[in-house]
Amino acid sequence: MKSTKHTDWENRWRETLAEHQSIPTAEDWSGMKHLLETQANEPVEAIVDPNLPKLPESSTRRILKYWPHSLLFLFLLGGIGLGLRKYEVEKATNEVKGESIHFSKGADSRAENPSSNIDTTPVINNIKGPVYRFDTVYQLDAAGNLSREIYTIDTAILYPELRGDH
Amino acid sequence: MTTELLISACIKGNHRAQEAFYRMHFPKLLPIVQRHFADRSEAVAVLNQAMLRVFQSLREYQEDGKPEAWLATVIRRTALNVIRDKDRANRRFQPEGFVPPVSVPSSALANLNAEDILKLLHALPDYLRIVFSLSVFDGLSHAEIAHELKITVAASRWRLARARELLRTHYHVVNSINESPL
Numbered sequence: 001m002k003s004t005k006h007t008d009w010e011n012r013w014r015e016t017l018a019e020h021q022s023i024p025t026a027e028d029w030s031g032m033k034h035l036l037e038t039q040a041n042e043p044v045e046a047i048v049d050p051n052l053p054k055l056p057e058s059s060t061r062r063i064l065k066y067w068p069h070s071l072l073f074l075f076l077l078g079g080i081g082l083g084l085r086k087y088e089v090e091k092a093t094n095e096v097k098g099e100s101i102h103f104s105k106g107a108d109s110r111a112e113n114p115s116s117n118i119d120t121t122p123v124i125n126n127i128k129g130p131v132y133r134f135d136t137v138y139q140l141d142a143a144g145n146l147s148r149e150i151y152t153i154d155t156a157i158l159y160p161e162l163r164g165d166h
Numbered sequence: 167m168t169t170e171l172l173i174s175a176c177i178k179g180n181h182r183a184q185e186a187f188y189r190m191h192f193p194k195l196l197p198i199v200q201r202h203f204a205d206r207s208e209a210v211a212v213l214n215q216a217m218l219r220v221f222q223s224l225r226e227y228q229e230d231g232k233p234e235a236w237l238a239t240v241i242r243r244t245a246l247n248v249i250r251d252k253d254r255a256n257r258r259f260q261p262e263g264f265v266p267p268v269s270v271p272s273s274a275l276a277n278l279n280a281e282d283i284l285k286l287l288h289a290l291p292d293y294l295r296i297v298f299s300l301s302v303f304d305g306l307s308h309a310e311i312a313h314e315l316k317i318t319v320a321a322s323r324w325r326l327a328r329a330r331e332l333l334r335t336h337y338h339v340v341n342s343i344n345e346s347p348l
Contacts, residue, residue, distance in 0.1 A: 004307055004326070006301075006302055008272050010302045012275075012276040012277075013276075013283050013303075014302060014303055017197055017201065017284075017303060019280070020284075021194060021197070022192070022196040022200070023192075024192040028192065028210050029189065031210065031211070032214045033181070036181070036218065036221060
């Protein structure tokens with residue numbers, strides 16, 4: 001590349017300054033020593049150019065970055081599930097609250113044994129809890145008479161709090 | 167201790183070796199920075215930044231055991247980076263009034279010692295001194311200066327010419343004061 005032509009005095013200045021020396025002071029070295037102690041082991045800083053587009057985040061990095069949010073979301077989902085389940089149980093409990101319920105295999109058994117609260121036949125034995133097969137669930141009024149039909153279903157696990165056999 | 171041994175000890179992080187290396191090269195390296203930065207403490211800070219890079223990358227230096235040229239290049243690059251980062255090459259701190267050109271014999275300028283040269287250089291505004299130093303002392307062409315400082319080639323030429331004018335004027339003023347009768 002074509003170099004700039006310099007005057008004689010500029011060339012002389014270059015030579016003079018090339019010979020010029022400056023002695024370091026104790027402060028100069030202490031500044032350097034401080035730099036070495038604080039930054040020598042740190043990685044060289046990457047060039048940060050605000051005009052450069054950002055690199056996409058890796059999925060692992062994203063997971064690590066947002067794991068508290070994910071955990072919170074899972075807890076929230078679990079909480080909603082538990083709440084819904086509790087609501088359903090409470091709803092079912094409230095419907096029979098203060099009344100007894102009567103399980104019947106049909107019109108015949110209901111007529112033959114109206115005072116029996118539960119008329120059931122266990123059909124599944126390999127799971128925990130009482131499992132009953134029945135045709136219809138009735139409510140009993142205070143006098144012990146059948147009042148109205150609640151459910152018509154086939155098989156159910158009967159929880160003690162729903163049995164109402166008191 | 168030979169330079170190779172010194173470099174080897176520096177790579178191992180020996181502080182005494184690093185100090186010896188620093189003190190050995192400082193006298194030649196500081197003037198390179200001082201051409202651009204008038205304030206000595208600022209020049210030393212820039213030099214120390216450059217030396218930190220040197221110590222961090224000494225492991226990669228595999229030359230003939232004469233690192234002076236390599237050191238000078240690192241120092242020059244660091245100084246240029248600082249100039250660019252601070253946009254000092256384009257900042258005009260004070261407006262310049264019209265200064266009539268004066269005639270100063272080249273021999274008078276040529277016989278100045280280093281301290282006087284630095285004093286005259288430091289009288290220049292940054293944007294002129296940096297172009298003058300890059301051109302005269304570092305031997306960069308106008309195209310290279312324009313590229314480094316992100317200015318046009320014409321601007322580089324103009325700044326060099328303007329720096330020459332002002333240096334002559336400052337020399338004339340200083341010597342007029344010194345020679346004036348009491």
